[in-house]
Amino acid sequence: MPSLIRLVIALLFLVGLGYAAMFALTVMVDPGEKDITVRIPARDLMAQQPVRLPDAQVTSSLPAAAPVPVTTSAPSAEEAPLVEPGAPE
Template sequence: MPTLFRFLFVLAVIAGIVYGSMVALVVLVEPRERDVTVRIPSERLNPAPQR
């Protein structure tokens, strides 16, 4: 039984570290706003008529 508790404790610590790092990313990192341009080929907008 002690090994099960140790295993669960290690999993809980790892989950806490992951959760804490995600919270830190949300709080500390500010995303930069920028324009996004996506080129679409004209063949996709105006497909050639089927014969």
């Protein structure tokens, strides 16, 4: 039992030294102040575009509306063609 008490006292002493060191650092060390300049690009200062949320499954108790037909068009000449992986270029 005396060795357990000595161990607990030694651990408490080490913890006390740690807290004393932290307290001494907060009292004795002055971090100082300096000016910081942050450059913000002009495009970030302009009006923000609305955020487009990802498509999500929405459930509601309202009746479903008629489906909207989706139209697709052929790629224009300006768009780059899709290259399949492993296909010769």
